Amino acid sequence: MKILSNIFNFYYDGFRSMTIGRTLWLIIGIKLFVIFAILRVFFFQPALHGSDEDKACQVRENLLKQ
Amino acid sequence: MNDILTAIDWSRAQFAMTAMYHWLFVPLTLGLGLVVAIMETIYARKKLNPSTPQSETEEWLDLTKFWMRLFGVNFAIGVATGIVLEFEFGTNWSNYSWFVGDIFGAPLAIEGIFAFFCESTFFAVMFFGWEKFSIRQHCAATWLTAFGASLSAWWILVANSWMQHPVGMDFDPAQMRNVMTSFVDVALSPTAVNKFFHVITSSWSLGACFVISVCGWYLLKGRHTQFAVKSIKVAGVVGLVGILGTMITGDSSAVQVTKDQPMKLAAMEGLYEGKQGADLVAFGILNPGKKWDNDQDAMLFEIKIPKGLSILGRHDPDAFIPGIKDIIEGRDMIDGQEINTVNYNERILRGRIAHKALRDYNQAREYKDSIGMDRATEKLARHYQFFGYGYLGKADEAIPPVAMTFYPFHIMVALGTWMLLFLIATVWIVFRRQEWTKYQIAGYPVYPWLAIITAPIAWVCSQCGWIVAELGRQPWAIQDIMPVQAAISSVGSGNVKLTFFIFLFLFTCLLLAEIGIMLKQIKNKK
Structure with a gap:
């Protein structure tokens, strides 16, 4: 428990004492939001669906129809 | 049909654009990480040596912290820009993603897990642990951060090298994917080893040129001269070792390309x-x-x-x-x-035989005809090395875009030669003469200006290297086995176009933010 508390305090103190890091964390936050909450959800859904066998069938069909 | 072709072109453009933006950040992380680790080692040695004057120890601490801050800025802005490439694999290149199976997935997964643990621990110690860890422990964390970043690059390059020279796998028609038969063959293929050292050493020279470039600006302005000279001493040696390593590994790369990818x-x-x-x-x-x-x-x-x-x-x-x-x-x-060697018309013929064998396998599977499946599998395996040629209509479709390979290659060599000469001159000046202002043109000192322009040159050189590596292997997504037109998903071009411009906007904003924050840090250095 003491170890966990030390680890938490280490990160907590580190983040609190950041200067330029706050701007960077803001940029990281916005970037991750755009990438994961917008692009991933609305534009980058996996093209293959179902079980592994279903996916294999879809790829087989795609590769052999060309 | 036109929409498919448009989707292929836009998907390629999107992947190229996102990869090139990602590659603006990565080599600086790799190169600057090493420079910072060496600087901190020098600081630690001086700190632990009681006879070193306090002022000198503090100078090296200031040096280490300054470059570490720029390293942190670059790392923070660049982190996760590579994730979008994995999204693109899943959405735009789903046939490819499935077809490569664990061979591609395993190295990327190792990289993801390794990067997460390395970055969340050693990186945090590096930035938050100055007061909480001993100097030796802190220095070790800095080295491990630099080492971890390089090791992350290893796994990505293993995946890329497999696409250039597929080894250590068998194709399983039941799963419709390549199954890894030898992890060692994949992870330690000569192509991967060579590519890794080529990329790492070139990144060292890029990181070093960045440091020298910033210092060139300080020398030009007459600010922080001693700081700049000390930084250039470290960066000059790292850069020279890096560019020599790049040339040696570039030479062995050329031998490998001649053997495995002669068309490139x-x-x-x-x-x-x-x-x-x-x-x-x-x-x-x-x-x-x-x-x-x-x-x-x-x-x-x-x-x-x-x-x-x-x-x-x-x-x-x-x-x-x-x-x-x-x-x-x-x-x-x-x-x-x-x-x-096997001529291309025959390769196309054998590729089509492989396709036919796969169809036969499929049919036999539907009828649960195990003898037919075995026969088709055996025939497929015999011609599998030319599977991709079955998608080509005629031989000249297998020729990469010559101009887009030729010019970047020659630009890369010319700029690499410039970097070599510049770094030799830098080491000579910084260790022998230290007369920055001696060489002048029209009253302006030459060296600082050359130093300033060498950083963008290093980036252009590095980008050209990747353009040669990737365009030179077209039309292949996987050399000889899968061309890009087979790798693409059934996606509409409109969606890909839209996300292309979203990425362009997002990454341009990130780049401008990085440049802005870095310039502020450099200008405001006390």
Whole structure:
């Protein structure tokens, strides 16, 4: 428990004492939001669906129809 | 049909754009990480040596912290920009993603897990642990951060190298994917090892040129001169070692490309007709009207290094280097003996036989005919090495875009040569003369200006290297096995176009933010 508390305090103190890091964390936050909450959800859904066998069938069909 | 072609082109453009933006951040992380680790080691040695004057120890601490801050800025802005490439694999290149199976997935997963643990621990110690860890522990964390970043790059490059030279796998028609048969063959393939050291050493030289460039600005302004000189001493040595390593590994890369991807080498040199004792084009302008099967000259103008290409490709001044025409027609020559390689018409034929075998397997599977499945699998395995050629209509579809391979290759070599000369001069000046203002043109000191322009040169050089590596292997997503038109998903071009511009906007904003924050840090240094 003491170890966990030390680890938490280490990160907590580190983040609190950041200067330029706050701007960077803001940029990281916005970037991750755009990438994961917008692009991933609305534009980058996996093209293959179902079980592994279903996916294999879809790829087989795609590769052999060309 | 047009929409599919448009979707292929936009998907390629999107992948190229996101990869190139990602590659703006990565080499600086790799190079600057090493520079910072060396600086901190020097600081630690001085700190632990009681006879070192306090002021000198503090100078090295200031140096380490300043470059570490810029390292942190670059890392923070660049982190996760590579994730979008994985999204693109899943959405735009789903046939490819499934087809490569765990061979591609395993290295990427290792990289993801490794990067997460390394970055969340050692990176945090590096930035938050100055007061909480001993100097030795802190220094070890900095080295481990630099080492971890390089090891992350290893796994990505293993995946990329497999696409350039697929090894250590068998194709399983039941799963429709390649199954890894030897992790060691995949992870330690000569292509992967060579590519790793080429990329890492070139990144060291890029990171070093960045440091020298910033210091050039300080020298020009007459600010922080001692800081700049000390930084340049470290960066100069790192850069010189890096660029020499890049040249050595570039040489072994050329030998590998000649052996495994001869079409890429021919495109890099605009070589249509092979010859013994082939010359290397030092400078040339390609003839746009030249095709592999017409008699026009390949070059409008050229300056050659006699026998240079034979030395580069086969380490023998009289060796035969096949041109595009020879490769298509299946000609090569080893040790003076003419040999027949498989010509491209035959490759296309064998690719189609492999496709037919896969169809037969599929049909036998539907009828639960195990003998038919075994027969089809055996036939498929016999022709699998040419599976991708079955998608090509004619031989010239297997030729990469020559101009887009030739020019970046020559720009890379020219800029790399510039970096070598500049870094030799830097080491000589910084360790021997230290007369920054001695060499002047029209009253302006030359060295600081050369230092400032060398950082963008290093980035252009690095980007050109990747352009050569990736465009030179077209049309293949996986060399000889899967062309890009088979790798693409059934996606509409509209969606890909839209996300292309979203990425362009997002990454441009990130780049501008990085440049803005870095410039502020550099200008406001106390």
